[in-house]
Amino acid sequence: MKKLVSILIIAVLLISALTVTAAAAITESGTTGDCTWTLDNDGTLTISGNGATGDYNWNDNAPWYDMEVKKIVIENGVTKIGSHAFYYCVNAKAITISDSVSEISDYAFAFSDIANIELPDSVTSIGDHAFTYCTNLEGINIPDSVTSIPEAAFSDCSKLISVIIPDSVTSIGNRAFNDCENLTEITIQNSVANIGATAFGYKSNEKIDGFTIKGFKGSTAETYAKDNDFNFVDIGKVLIGDVNGDGNVNGADAGLLTRYTSGWDNYDEKIKNMAAADINGDGFVNGADAGILTRYTSGWDKYNKYFS
Numbered sequence: 001m002k003k004l005v006s007i008l009i010i011a012v013l014l015i016s017a018l019t020v021t022a023a024a025a026i027t028e029s030g031t032t033g034d035c036t037w038t039l040d041n042d043g044t045l046t047i048s049g050n051g052a053t054g055d056y057n058w059n060d061n062a063p064w065y066d067m068e069v070k071k072i073v074i075e076n077g078v079t080k081i082g083s084h085a086f087y088y089c090v091n092a093k094a095i096t097i098s099d100s101v102s103e104i105s106d107y108a109f110a111f112s113d114i115a116n117i118e119l120p121d122s123v124t125s126i127g128d129h130a131f132t133y134c135t136n137l138e139g140i141n142i143p144d145s146v147t148s149i150p151e152a153a154f155s156d157c158s159k160l161i162s163v164i165i166p167d168s169v170t171s172i173g174n175r176a177f178n179d180c181e182n183l184t185e186i187t188i189q190n191s192v193a194n195i196g197a198t199a200f201g202y203k204s205n206e207k208i209d210g211f212t213i214k215g216f217k218g219s220t221a222e223t224y225a226k227d228n229d230f231n232f233v234d235i236g237k238v239l240i241g242d243v244n245g246d247g248n249v250n251g252a253d254a255g256l257l258t259r260y261t262s263g264w265d266n267y268d269e270k271i272k273n274m275a276a277a278d279i280n281g282d283g284f285v286n287g288a289d290a291g292i293l294t295r296y297t298s299g300w301d302k303y304n305k306y307f308s
Protein backbone atom coordinates (compact mmCIF):
# COMPACT_ATOMS: atom_id res chain seq x y z
CA MET A 1 0.00 0.00 0.00
CA LYS A 2 2.80 2.38 0.97
CA LYS A 3 4.56 1.59 -2.30
CA LEU A 4 1.39 2.47 -4.24
CA VAL A 5 1.05 5.80 -2.37
CA SER A 6 4.70 6.63 -3.10
CA ILE A 7 4.21 5.89 -6.78
CA LEU A 8 1.13 8.12 -6.87
CA ILE A 9 2.98 10.97 -5.14
CA ILE A 10 5.87 10.70 -7.58
CA ALA A 11 3.43 10.67 -10.48
CA VAL A 12 1.69 13.82 -9.21
CA LEU A 13 5.03 15.59 -8.77
CA LEU A 14 6.13 14.65 -12.26
CA ILE A 15 2.86 15.86 -13.76
CA SER A 16 3.19 19.15 -11.82
CA ALA A 17 6.75 19.62 -13.03
CA LEU A 18 5.74 18.95 -16.60
CA THR A 19 2.88 21.43 -16.27
CA VAL A 20 5.18 24.18 -14.94
CA THR A 21 7.72 23.45 -17.64
CA ALA A 22 5.02 23.59 -20.31
CA ALA A 23 3.70 26.91 -18.95
CA ALA A 24 7.14 28.51 -19.31
CA ALA A 25 8.07 26.91 -22.62
CA ILE A 26 9.90 29.13 -25.11
CA THR A 27 8.04 29.26 -28.39
CA GLU A 28 10.13 31.81 -30.31
CA SER A 29 13.60 33.34 -29.90
CA GLY A 30 16.25 35.29 -31.74
CA THR A 31 18.57 38.29 -31.66
CA THR A 32 17.84 42.02 -31.70
CA GLY A 33 20.74 44.44 -31.95
CA ASP A 34 23.21 43.59 -29.20
CA CYS A 35 20.61 41.55 -27.32
CA THR A 36 18.63 38.33 -27.50
CA TRP A 37 14.89 37.82 -27.14
CA THR A 38 12.57 34.99 -26.19
CA LEU A 39 8.79 34.65 -26.24
CA ASP A 40 7.13 32.00 -24.10
CA ASN A 41 3.70 30.46 -24.52
CA ASP A 42 2.27 32.81 -21.86
CA GLY A 43 3.04 35.73 -24.15
CA THR A 44 5.98 37.09 -22.11
CA LEU A 45 8.61 38.69 -24.31
CA THR A 46 11.99 38.90 -22.54
CA ILE A 47 14.90 41.00 -23.81
CA SER A 48 18.31 40.04 -22.42
CA GLY A 49 21.95 40.90 -22.98
CA ASN A 50 24.25 43.91 -22.81
CA GLY A 51 23.70 46.94 -25.02
CA ALA A 52 20.97 48.16 -27.32
CA THR A 53 18.05 46.39 -28.94
CA GLY A 54 17.66 46.68 -32.68
CA ASP A 55 16.22 49.77 -34.39
CA TYR A 56 13.21 49.19 -36.62
CA ASN A 57 10.86 51.25 -38.77
CA TRP A 58 7.56 51.18 -40.65
CA ASN A 59 8.94 48.88 -43.34
CA ASP A 60 11.24 46.78 -41.19
CA ASN A 61 9.32 45.60 -38.13
CA ALA A 62 10.69 43.95 -35.01
CA PRO A 63 10.72 40.11 -35.24
CA TRP A 64 7.90 39.83 -32.65
CA TYR A 65 5.70 42.40 -34.43
CA ASP A 66 3.06 39.85 -35.53
CA MET A 67 3.24 37.72 -32.36
CA GLU A 68 0.87 37.85 -29.41
CA VAL A 69 3.01 39.68 -26.87
CA LYS A 70 1.16 40.18 -23.57
CA LYS A 71 4.01 41.19 -21.28
CA ILE A 72 7.40 42.78 -21.93
CA VAL A 73 10.41 42.30 -19.65
CA ILE A 74 13.57 44.32 -20.30
CA GLU A 75 16.29 42.67 -18.23
CA ASN A 76 19.30 44.21 -16.55
CA GLY A 77 22.11 44.89 -19.01
CA VAL A 78 19.94 46.32 -21.78
CA THR A 79 20.90 50.00 -22.22
CA LYS A 80 18.75 51.23 -25.08
CA ILE A 81 15.27 50.41 -26.37
CA GLY A 82 15.46 50.92 -30.11
CA SER A 83 13.17 52.76 -32.49
CA HIS A 84 9.82 51.02 -33.07
CA ALA A 85 10.99 48.16 -30.85
CA PHE A 86 7.55 47.50 -29.35
CA TYR A 87 5.51 49.49 -31.83
CA TYR A 88 1.98 48.15 -32.19
CA CYS A 89 2.24 45.54 -29.41
CA VAL A 90 -1.53 45.90 -29.01
CA ASN A 91 -1.85 43.01 -26.54
CA ALA A 92 0.98 44.11 -24.24
CA LYS A 93 -0.62 45.10 -20.94
CA ALA A 94 2.43 45.11 -18.66
CA ILE A 95 6.06 46.09 -18.98
CA THR A 96 9.08 45.96 -16.72
CA ILE A 97 12.15 48.05 -17.55
CA SER A 98 15.41 47.47 -15.69
CA ASP A 99 17.46 50.34 -14.34
CA SER A 100 20.22 49.70 -16.86
CA VAL A 101 18.14 51.35 -19.61
CA SER A 102 19.15 54.95 -20.33
CA GLU A 103 17.52 55.60 -23.71
CA ILE A 104 14.04 55.02 -25.11
CA SER A 105 14.02 55.75 -28.83
CA ASP A 106 11.45 57.16 -31.25
CA TYR A 107 8.14 55.25 -31.43
CA ALA A 108 9.54 52.61 -29.03
CA PHE A 109 6.13 51.85 -27.46
CA ALA A 110 3.81 53.68 -29.87
CA PHE A 111 0.37 52.08 -30.31
CA SER A 112 0.97 49.54 -27.54
CA ASP A 113 -1.67 48.67 -24.93
CA ILE A 114 0.23 49.36 -21.71
CA ALA A 115 -1.82 50.92 -18.91
CA ASN A 116 1.00 51.76 -16.51
CA ILE A 117 4.73 52.05 -16.88
CA GLU A 118 7.45 52.81 -14.36
CA LEU A 119 10.39 54.56 -15.98
CA PRO A 120 13.57 53.94 -13.97
CA ASP A 121 15.81 56.80 -12.86
CA SER A 122 18.46 55.55 -15.27
CA VAL A 123 16.45 56.85 -18.25
CA THR A 124 17.93 60.11 -19.55
CA SER A 125 16.45 60.26 -23.04
CA ILE A 126 12.93 59.73 -24.42
CA GLY A 127 12.45 59.80 -28.20
CA ASP A 128 9.85 61.52 -30.38
CA HIS A 129 6.47 59.74 -30.35
CA ALA A 130 7.88 57.16 -27.90
CA PHE A 131 4.48 56.53 -26.27
CA THR A 132 2.11 58.06 -28.81
CA TYR A 133 -1.31 56.37 -29.07
CA CYS A 134 -0.84 54.32 -25.91
CA THR A 135 -4.58 54.71 -25.43
CA ASN A 136 -4.75 52.75 -22.16
CA LEU A 137 -1.92 54.62 -20.44
CA GLU A 138 -3.39 56.42 -17.40
CA GLY A 139 -0.38 57.88 -15.65
CA ILE A 140 3.28 58.59 -16.21
CA ASN A 141 6.00 59.65 -13.81
CA ILE A 142 8.92 61.24 -15.67
CA PRO A 143 12.15 60.48 -13.77
CA ASP A 144 14.31 63.43 -12.72
CA SER A 145 17.11 62.13 -14.93
CA VAL A 146 15.19 63.37 -18.00
CA THR A 147 15.79 66.92 -19.25
CA SER A 148 13.58 67.04 -22.34
CA ILE A 149 10.14 65.72 -23.28
CA PRO A 150 10.25 65.65 -27.08
CA GLU A 151 7.72 66.09 -29.83
CA ALA A 152 4.51 64.05 -29.44
CA ALA A 153 6.16 61.80 -26.85
CA PHE A 154 2.80 61.13 -25.15
CA SER A 155 0.35 62.45 -27.74
CA ASP A 156 -3.02 60.77 -28.25
CA CYS A 157 -2.89 58.92 -24.92
CA SER A 158 -6.63 59.33 -24.50
CA LYS A 159 -6.86 57.88 -20.96
CA LEU A 160 -3.91 59.79 -19.55
CA ILE A 161 -5.04 61.71 -16.45
CA SER A 162 -1.83 62.23 -14.49
CA VAL A 163 1.64 63.43 -15.41
CA ILE A 164 4.48 64.26 -13.02
CA ILE A 165 7.15 66.45 -14.59
CA PRO A 166 10.30 66.92 -12.45
CA ASP A 167 12.34 70.08 -12.19
CA SER A 168 15.09 68.48 -14.28
CA VAL A 169 13.01 69.05 -17.42
CA THR A 170 13.93 72.21 -19.33
CA SER A 171 12.06 71.65 -22.60
CA ILE A 172 8.67 70.28 -23.62
CA GLY A 173 8.31 69.73 -27.35
CA ASN A 174 5.52 70.40 -29.82
CA ARG A 175 2.44 68.25 -29.21
CA ALA A 176 4.14 66.42 -26.34
CA PHE A 177 0.77 65.75 -24.64
CA ASN A 178 -1.52 66.82 -27.45
CA ASP A 179 -4.87 65.01 -27.89
CA CYS A 180 -4.81 63.71 -24.30
CA GLU A 181 -8.43 64.70 -23.70
CA ASN A 182 -8.60 63.46 -20.11
CA LEU A 183 -5.52 65.38 -19.03
CA THR A 184 -7.23 68.52 -17.72
CA GLU A 185 -4.39 70.02 -15.68
CA ILE A 186 -0.63 69.89 -15.52
CA THR A 187 2.05 71.28 -13.21
CA ILE A 188 5.10 72.83 -14.85
CA GLN A 189 8.26 73.61 -12.90
CA ASN A 190 10.35 76.77 -13.21
CA SER A 191 13.10 74.76 -14.87
CA VAL A 192 11.08 74.57 -18.10
CA ALA A 193 12.38 77.25 -20.46
CA ASN A 194 10.69 76.12 -23.69
CA ILE A 195 7.18 74.82 -24.35
CA GLY A 196 6.33 73.88 -27.93
CA ALA A 197 3.15 74.58 -29.88
CA THR A 198 0.04 72.74 -28.63
CA ALA A 199 2.23 70.84 -26.16
CA PHE A 200 -0.84 70.23 -23.99
CA GLY A 201 -4.38 71.49 -23.52
CA TYR A 202 -5.65 70.60 -27.00
CA LYS A 203 -7.80 67.89 -28.54
CA SER A 204 -8.25 67.83 -32.33
CA ASN A 205 -6.85 71.39 -32.46
CA GLU A 206 -9.58 72.58 -30.08
CA LYS A 207 -8.86 73.74 -26.54
CA ILE A 208 -9.81 71.36 -23.75
CA ASP A 209 -12.50 73.03 -21.62
CA GLY A 210 -11.21 74.25 -18.28
CA PHE A 211 -7.62 73.20 -18.93
CA THR A 212 -5.43 74.46 -16.08
CA ILE A 213 -1.69 74.99 -15.85
CA LYS A 214 -0.08 75.16 -12.42
CA GLY A 215 3.26 76.91 -12.26
CA PHE A 216 5.15 79.94 -11.08
CA LYS A 217 4.37 83.57 -11.81
CA GLY A 218 6.67 84.99 -14.46
CA SER A 219 7.55 81.53 -15.72
CA THR A 220 7.41 79.98 -19.19
CA ALA A 221 4.36 78.05 -18.00
CA GLU A 222 2.48 81.28 -17.25
CA THR A 223 3.41 82.69 -20.65
CA TYR A 224 2.12 79.55 -22.37
CA ALA A 225 -1.12 79.73 -20.36
CA LYS A 226 -1.67 83.38 -21.30
CA ASP A 227 -0.81 82.85 -24.96
CA ASN A 228 -3.31 80.00 -25.19
CA ASP A 229 -5.95 81.49 -22.89
CA PHE A 230 -5.75 78.66 -20.34
CA ASN A 231 -6.37 78.91 -16.62
CA PHE A 232 -3.20 79.54 -14.64
CA VAL A 233 -2.60 78.85 -10.95
CA ASP A 234 0.47 80.39 -9.29
CA ILE A 235 2.03 77.78 -6.98
CA GLY A 236 4.85 79.92 -5.64
CA LYS A 237 6.80 83.10 -5.93
CA VAL A 238 9.87 83.26 -8.14
CA LEU A 239 12.93 84.57 -6.33
CA ILE A 240 14.34 86.87 -8.99
CA GLY A 241 18.07 86.34 -9.39
CA ASP A 242 18.16 82.85 -7.86
CA VAL A 243 19.21 81.22 -11.12
CA ASN A 244 20.91 78.22 -9.51
CA GLY A 245 17.84 77.42 -7.42
CA ASP A 246 19.55 77.31 -4.01
CA GLY A 247 17.17 79.83 -2.40
CA ASN A 248 19.71 82.69 -2.31
CA VAL A 249 20.72 85.53 -4.61
CA ASN A 250 24.46 86.11 -4.60
CA GLY A 251 27.66 86.17 -6.62
CA ALA A 252 27.33 82.49 -7.56
CA ASP A 253 24.11 83.33 -9.43
CA ALA A 254 25.74 86.35 -11.10
CA GLY A 255 28.71 84.26 -12.26
CA LEU A 256 26.47 81.50 -13.56
CA LEU A 257 24.23 83.91 -15.48
CA THR A 258 27.23 85.78 -16.94
CA ARG A 259 28.71 82.56 -18.29
CA TYR A 260 25.34 81.43 -19.64
CA THR A 261 24.68 84.68 -21.50
CA SER A 262 28.27 84.66 -22.80
CA GLY A 263 27.62 81.29 -24.46
CA TRP A 264 29.73 79.01 -22.33
CA ASP A 265 29.08 75.37 -23.16
CA ASN A 266 26.70 73.38 -20.93
CA TYR A 267 25.69 76.35 -18.81
CA ASP A 268 22.13 76.15 -20.08
CA GLU A 269 21.85 72.94 -18.06
CA LYS A 270 22.97 74.74 -14.89
CA ILE A 271 20.25 77.38 -15.00
CA LYS A 272 17.62 75.89 -12.68
CA ASN A 273 15.14 78.75 -12.99
CA MET A 274 14.83 80.65 -16.26
CA ALA A 275 12.03 82.82 -14.84
CA ALA A 276 14.40 83.98 -12.10
CA ALA A 277 17.09 84.75 -14.71
CA ASP A 278 14.92 87.33 -16.55
CA ILE A 279 15.97 90.06 -14.13
CA ASN A 280 14.53 93.05 -16.02
CA GLY A 281 11.31 91.22 -16.93
CA ASP A 282 11.50 91.85 -20.67
CA GLY A 283 10.86 88.22 -21.57
CA PHE A 284 14.47 87.51 -22.56
CA VAL A 285 17.52 86.22 -20.71
CA ASN A 286 20.63 87.98 -21.96
CA GLY A 287 23.64 90.11 -21.05
CA ALA A 288 21.46 92.92 -19.72
CA ASP A 289 20.11 90.59 -17.04
CA ALA A 290 23.61 89.36 -16.20
CA GLY A 291 24.85 92.93 -15.86
CA ILE A 292 22.04 93.90 -13.49
CA LEU A 293 22.53 90.81 -11.35
CA THR A 294 26.31 91.34 -11.17
CA ARG A 295 25.91 94.94 -10.00
CA TYR A 296 23.19 94.03 -7.51
CA THR A 297 25.24 91.27 -5.91
CA SER A 298 28.21 93.68 -5.80
CA GLY A 299 26.17 96.06 -3.64
CA TRP A 300 24.98 98.71 -6.10
CA ASP A 301 21.88 100.11 -4.37
CA LYS A 302 20.34 101.54 -7.54
CA TYR A 303 19.67 97.99 -8.76
CA ASN A 304 17.63 96.96 -5.73
CA LYS A 305 14.41 97.90 -7.56
CA TYR A 306 14.68 94.78 -9.73
CA PHE A 307 14.66 92.49 -6.72
CA SER A 308 12.01 94.01 -4.47
